[in-house]
Amino acid sequence: MTTIKEIARLSGVSRGTVDRVLNNRDGVSEETAERVRTIAKQLGYKPNKAGVALAAQKNKYLIGIIVFSRKNPFFDKVIEGFLERAEELAFFGCEVTVKRVAYHPEAQMSAIEACLDEGVHGIIITPYNDTKVCDKLNEIIDKGIPVITVNSDAENVRRIAYVGSDYYNSGAAAGALMQLMTHDKVNIGVILGDRNILCHSKREAGFIDRLCEDARFDIVSVKENYDDDLKSYDIVSEMLKTHPEINGLYFTAAGVYGGCKAIQESGIGRDIRVITHDDVPTTIDMLDKGIITATICQDPMWQGARSLELMFNYLSSPEEMQIRGYYYAELNIKIRETK
Amino acid sequence: MTTIKEIARLSGVSRGTVDRVLNNRDGVSEETAERVRTIAKQLGYKPNKAGVALAAQKNKYLIGIIVFSRKNPFFDKVIEGFLERAEELAFFGCEVTVKRVAYHPEAQMSAIEACLDEGVHGIIITPYNDTKVCDKLNEIIDKGIPVITVNSDAENVRRIAYVGSDYYNSGAAAGALMQLMTHDKVNIGVILGDRNILCHSKREAGFIDRLCEDARFDIVSVKENYDDDLKSYDIVSEMLKTHPEINGLYFTAAGVYGGCKAIQESGIGRDIRVITHDDVPTTIDMLDKGIITATICQDPMWQGARSLELMFNYLSSPEEMQIRGYYYAELNIKIRETK
DNA sequence: TTGTATGCGTTATCAA
DNA sequence: TTGATAACGCATACAA
Numbered sequence: 164m165t166t167i168k169e170i171a172r173l174s175g176v177s178r179g180t181v182d183r184v185l186n187n188r189d190g191v192s193e194e195t196a197e198r199v200r201t202i203a204k205q206l207g208y209k210p211n212k213a214g215v216a217l218a219a220q221k222n223k224y225l226i227g228i229i230v231f232s233r234k235n236p237f238f239d240k241v242i243e244g245f246l247e248r249a250e251e252l253a254f255f256g257c258e259v260t261v262k263r264v265a266y267h268p269e270a271q272m273s274a275i276e277a278c279l280d281e282g283v284h285g286i287i288i289t290p291y292n293d294t295k296v297c298d299k300l301n302e303i304i305d306k307g308i309p310v311i312t313v314n315s316d317a318e319n320v321r322r323i324a325y326v327g328s329d330y331y332n333s334g335a336a337a338g339a340l341m342q343l344m345t346h347d348k349v350n351i352g353v354i355l356g357d358r359n360i361l362c363h364s365k366r367e368a369g370f371i372d373r374l375c376e377d378a379r380f381d382i383v384s385v386k387e388n389y390d391d392d393l394k395s396y397d398i399v400s401e402m403l404k405t406h407p408e409i410n411g412l413y414f415t416a417a418g419v420y421g422g423c424k425a426i427q428e429s430g431i432g433r434d435i436r437v438i439t440h441d442d443v444p445t446t447i448d449m450l451d452k453g454i455i456t457a458t459i460c461q462d463p464m465w466q467g468a469r470s471l472e473l474m475f476n477y478l479s480s481p482e483e484m485q486i487r488g489y490y491y492a493e494l495n496i497k498i499r500e501t502k
Numbered sequence: 503m504t505t506i507k508e509i510a511r512l513s514g515v516s517r518g519t520v521d522r523v524l525n526n527r528d529g530v531s532e533e534t535a536e537r538v539r540t541i542a543k544q545l546g547y548k549p550n551k552a553g554v555a556l557a558a559q560k561n562k563y564l565i566g567i568i569v570f571s572r573k574n575p576f577f578d579k580v581i582e583g584f585l586e587r588a589e590e591l592a593f594f595g596c597e598v599t600v601k602r603v604a605y606h607p608e609a610q611m612s613a614i615e616a617c618l619d620e621g622v623h624g625i626i627i628t629p630y631n632d633t634k635v636c637d638k639l640n641e642i643i644d645k646g647i648p649v650i651t652v653n654s655d656a657e658n659v660r661r662i663a664y665v666g667s668d669y670y671n672s673g674a675a676a677g678a679l680m681q682l683m684t685h686d687k688v689n690i691g692v693i694l695g696d697r698n699i700l701c702h703s704k705r706e707a708g709f710i711d712r713l714c715e716d717a718r719f720d721i722v723s724v725k726e727n728y729d730d731d732l733k734s735y736d737i738v739s740e741m742l743k744t745h746p747e748i749n750g751l752y753f754t755a756a757g758v759y760g761g762c763k764a765i766q767e768s769g770i771g772r773d774i775r776v777i778t779h780d781d782v783p784t785t786i787d788m789l790d791k792g793i794i795t796a797t798i799c800q801d802p803m804w805q806g807a808r809s810l811e812l813m814f815n816y817l818s819s820p821e822e823m824q825i826r827g828y829y830y831a832e833l834n835i836k837i838r839e840t841k
Numbered sequence: 842t843t844g845t846a847t848g849c850g851t852t853a854t855c856a857a
Numbered sequence: 858t859t860g861a862t863a864a865c866g867c868a869t870a871c872a873a
Binding site: 550551556 | 850851852853854
């Protein structure tokens with residue numbers, strides 16, 4: 164392993180000078196700089212990470228993370244991903260502060276304020292789609308605090324990147340799965356989360372666009388459950404009663420457990436294919452019980468880990484980072500036997 | 503962050519003594535040791551990784567990795583996993599030497615020898631199931647060199663762990679998927695890799711056990727392709743000709759591309775569900791073309807990363823490691839829309 | 842423009 | 858049984 168010391172010795176200058184050259188600081192004559200660069204390249208110099216880490220220990224970057232509350236267990240896994248990567252990055256001077264807040268613009272606003280008070284250098288957020296929140300985000304971005312959206316994006320916010328799933332595609336995948344797992348005539352009921360949530364309506368579009376092309380399918384009912392299990396229970400009960408012909412159900416978002424309870428009760432004796440998203444514990448339970456046929460997952464741990472990594476890299480060396488606007492999670496289909 | 507220095511100051515001893523206590527070296531009076539331990543626990547001391555790394559830089563552990571040759575692209579991803587984790591562990595003194603060898607006992611034997619010559623401290627291997635290889639492995643294990651099997655296990659080898667997929671389960675999952683994606687009467691053809699490979703026959707068993715319970719299914723033909731694309735092409739062509747009733751195919755292992763070529767030619771006009779394993783580029787291609795219905799993946803990158811991590815932890819602190827015998831990969835179903 | 846000195850946290854060596 | 862000190866590779870403040 165070549166070290167700075169070694170390069171200094173071979174090029175006949177001091178370690179300080181080598182450091183200046185290698186880190187593009189000024190105050191070095193072009194002549195010596197050139198010599199040092201040549202030698203460094205010859206030896207294939209790579210900075211030693213442990214050395215860098217040790218020298219940079221004084222917590223350079225604090226990153227604020229804002230996701231939804233503990234009531235939504237999906238984010239448990241996202242946070243696991245954050246924390247796993249945070250531990251790794253800790254010795255490069257990365258610290259995180261995690262806020263889980265209610266699904267409300269106000270709650271998000273004050274979480275953002277709290278982050279600013281703590282002096283964060285960047286914010287990773289699952290934004291509520293509300294103009295006030297979006298304006299606030301653009302405001303802090305203008306102040307020089309970069310923002311990354313995770314799991315759900317926000318339109319017109321100048322975030323440096325979005326990390327999460329491609330919702331239209333995941334809806335289309337659900338549609339394709341429904342095609343593969345059914346035959347003959349299929350009457351579909353769709354249970355949305357909330358039409359005002361960008362990502363939910365994209366899934367709906369992907370699913371419906373896919374099945375529209377196929378004469379086997381009829382979408383006979385579409386309802387919103389507002390991600391609420393109780394509401395979901397009522398809606399699905401009602402739906403199954405009003406439409407005895409329904410033999411396929413698609414849940415675009417949360418409220419899966421309540422809906423499945425309804426299927427257990429009102430769907431007795433009917434053979435209904437049920438496709439959902441994500442694998443929170445209650446969904447796994449319903450997969451086990453045979454109520455859910457398949458669920459499409461979006462690697463929540465990866466979303467947390469990747470977004471933190473991106474933010475940290477962006478903060479520590481923005482110039483040598485080419486960042487894309489979108490980082491899409493892999494989709495992962497699970498059935499009872501692969502859960 | 504509490505440091506050794508801090509603990510030393512508070513307990514009124516030197517850093518050296520604290521180090522001795524915390525690392526269970528002897529030469530410290532029980533009295534002071536106890537005091538230091540108490541204070542360390544109070545402060546919640548955690549060794550600083552960057553510090554440990556820097557001090558331990560002199561490549562303590564060399565780990566040999568032996569997997570199958572470049573002809574089998576599945577292992578490309580496994581190796582990616584190895585290298586990714588290797589880079590992380592590099593600054594804790596982990597070095598790896600990777601050998602990709604032919605699917606032969608002799609090739610494996612000499613790869614093992616080569617590793618020993620290089621002075622490896624542990625070996626991670628996808629073993630060929632052959633008594634000579636197994637004996638050799640037990641021999642080096644007796645010499646004190648731990649072995650971990652990855653992707654495929656070996657019976658009667660005293661390896662510390664197996665990291666890979668649960669083949670019986672993945673076969674059963676393939677069976678379940680076949681059930682979900684078909685209706686009415688289904689006549690199945692099964693294309694095995696090689697019956698002598700433990701994992702292949704386990705998949706076969708899982709698949710068949712699953713479908714035996716279901717009167718809808720008949721297994722009408724089972725053939726071996728010895729993981730060879732040309733042989734696979736011939737077998738599938740023949741199979742489709744002899745059994746015009748076949749409408750479901752299951753490939754337990756490699757040779758998928760050759761088999762799919764045969765389906766493209768001999769299966770014209772027939773609606774055949776095809777289920778395979780893994781997502782090597784040629785398989786993705788056939789998924790795209792609509793020949794393969796679904797493929798069940800086994801997270802090859804994870805297999806590489808996890809096995810290396812296990813081995814390194816075992817080497818660096820065997821006493822404080824409780825190791826399980828089996829580490830199973832998550833299964834991940836892919837269809838064209840989620841590839 | 843360049844060189845020197847110091848510190849980051851841990852481990853290891855030598856001295857007491 | 859303990860303490861003092863050097864070393865690991867890098868960054869940086871300060872001196873020349």
